[in-house]
Amino acid sequence: MEAFSSIAKIQSALQSNQIKLVELVDFYLKRIKEHQNLNAFIEVFSEEAIRAADVIQQKITVGNAGRLAGLVIGIKDNICYLDHKVSAGSKILDNYTSPYSSTVVERLLAEDAIIIGRLNCDEFAMGASNESSYYGPVKNHADNTRVSGGSSGGSAVAVQAGLCLATLGTDTGGSVRQPAAFCGVVGLKPTYGRISRYGIIAYASSFDQVGTITNNIEDSALLLEIIAGKDDYDSTVSSLPVQNYLKGLKAETGKKRIAFLAESLSSSGLDPEIKEAFLKSIKRLEEEGHVVEPVSFKYLDYVVPTYYILTMAEASSNLARYDGIHYGHRSTLATNLENTYKKSRSEGFGVEVKRRIMLGTFVLSAGYYDAYYAKAQKVRSLIRSKTEEILSDYDFIILPTTPTPAFEVGVKNDDPVVKYLADIFTVQASLAGVPAISLPMGNNSTGLPLGIQLLGKRFGESELLNFSQYFMEII
Ligand code: GLN
Numbered sequence: 001m002e003a004f005s006s007i008a009k010i011q012s013a014l015q016s017n018q019i020k021l022v023e024l025v026d027f028y029l030k031r032i033k034e035h036q037n038l039n040a041f042i043e044v045f046s047e048e049a050i051r052a053a054d055v056i057q058q059k060i061t062v063g064n065a066g067r068l069a070g071l072v073i074g075i076k077d078n079i080c081y082l083d084h085k086v087s088a089g090s091k092i093l094d095n096y097t098s099p100y101s102s103t104v105v106e107r108l109l110a111e112d113a114i115i116i117g118r119l120n121c122d123e124f125a126m127g128a129s130n131e132s133s134y135y136g137p138v139k140n141h142a143d144n145t146r147v148s149g150g151s152s153g154g155s156a157v158a159v160q161a162g163l164c165l166a167t168l169g170t171d172t173g174g175s176v177r178q179p180a181a182f183c184g185v186v187g188l189k190p191t192y193g194r195i196s197r198y199g200i201i202a203y204a205s206s207f208d209q210v211g212t213i214t215n216n217i218e219d220s221a222l223l224l225e226i227i228a229g230k231d232d233y234d235s236t237v238s239s240l241p242v243q244n245y246l247k248g249l250k251a252e253t254g255k256k257r258i259a260f261l262a263e264s265l266s267s268s269g270l271d272p273e274i275k276e277a278f279l280k281s282i283k284r285l286e287e288e289g290h291v292v293e294p295v296s297f298k299y300l301d302y303v304v305p306t307y308y309i310l311t312m313a314e315a316s317s318n319l320a321r322y323d324g325i326h327y328g329h330r331s332t333l334a335t336n337l338e339n340t341y342k343k344s345r346s347e348g349f350g351v352e353v354k355r356r357i358m359l360g361t362f363v364l365s366a367g368y369y370d371a372y373y374a375k376a377q378k379v380r381s382l383i384r385s386k387t388e389e390i391l392s393d394y395d396f397i398i399l400p401t402t403p404t405p406a407f408e409v410g411v412k413n414d415d416p417v418v419k420y421l422a423d424i425f426t427v428q429a430s431l432a433g434v435p436a437i438s439l440p441m442g443n444n445s446t447g448l449p450l451g452i453q454l455l456g457k458r459f460g461e462s463e464l465l466n467f468s469q470y471f472m473e474i475i
Pocket residue numbers: 125126127128150151170171172173174175176203311423
């Protein structure tokens with residue numbers, strides 16, 4: 001069987017009886033096996049995927065299948081699915097089984113998607129290379145010596161290597177967009193509050209957002225349409241109606257006003273080939289009659305520190321629940337209450353997670369709260385209002401997704417700050433809560449994929465997806 005590149009193509013092949021759904025599931029299961037070395041999946045739900053294929057095939061035959069019938073999808077290992085294991089890539093939750101399903105999983109299943117397995121990720125979604133996972137790093141399919149990006153590394157590589165058609169990830173500061181860029185696929189982080197976080201293992205709750213990783217814009221649009229929208233279980237979800245994103249893609253784009261951040265191009269860590277490809281893309285837009293202008297964003301140097309102070313503070317609070325009593329791993333050396341906490345947490349968490357819990361606790365502590373946490377909140381609000389000001393004057397902000405292509409496994413592990421700086425272009429959208437998408441921008445001279453990012457107005461997913469569709473055709 002040839003690999004299918006979109007949900008629509010699969011559905012038309014199923015409709016015309018060209019393929020059977022069980023054959024498609026078999027095809028992906030075989031590919032997953034052949035590419036086990038990539039370490040993208042933590043667990044594959046083989047038998048139940050085959051069973052689901054039979055049930056959904058019958059629905060297709062009688063004509064009452066859901067809108068996602070034919071979609072074989074993988075989910076990041078921090079998305080809860082009833083009676084399935086979920087570990088957030090951590091030893092502390094190894095072998096933990098979820099007692100309920102997240103809203104996004106419920107909505108996928110209600111439309112007859114087949115969930116084929118759970119995907120490797122950085123521990124508690126903290127990282128940009130998938131190297132902090134308890135289950136080991138994920139390898140980039142373009143070059144196995146390189147990282148997948150993170151934290152949704154397994155989600156990006158699964159789409160890149162064709163192990164399933166699409167995946168869900170989560171994006172707190174770039175975790176959908178950055179691995180998508182490293183793997184040459186499409187990664188969408190919607191507006192904060194567009195998709196329910198119910199059943200998503202929390203990292204930093206005022207940033208966390210579910211996102212999609214796909215081969216194309218149509219599939220992102222359809223998936224978003226289905227998983228987005230009001231949810232009684234998450235009061236931070238907006239009640240704004242979900243638009244018909246897929247249908248909207250056929251609309252004319254018209255001439256747009258697009259801003260790029262002057263400071264992003266003078267950023268010292270920016271790879272010359274990425275800069276060149278980025279400038280070329282801007283030129284293409286200008287040739288097509290769009291206005292592309294530099295704007296000054298003097299906060300660029302502050303986005304990474306602000307993001308890390310706030311997310312570590314939120315993480316230190318969110319991860320307090322892993323105490324050896326309520327959830328997951330309990331140390332066999334525990335003899336009393338205090339050492340149950342200490343030993344279970346010391347054994348269960350990895351280095352990066354411990355670092356963030358300690359720093360987060362520090363920035364929230366009485367003597368330092370004002371100097372760090374309260375200050376970072378103020379800077380966040382400046383970043384948000386400046387971003388909104390730019391987006392009131394322009395339709396989109398355009399940025400490279402990452403300052404470098406995928407780096408080698410193991411090289412950025414000595415100094416955590418070096419890795420944090422890799423998030424320089426993705427955290428702005430997260431701090432501001434606006435939607436952002438990473439699109440493939442070709443490969444560099446050694447064949448590594450590059451990504452370009454568009455930021456849109458709050459709840460402007462329709463315009464963002466529509467323009468992305470057009471943009472992918474012209475670059
Ligand atoms: N790299 C960022 C971090 O480590 C982003 C992670 C994410 O979006 N989950 O926090």
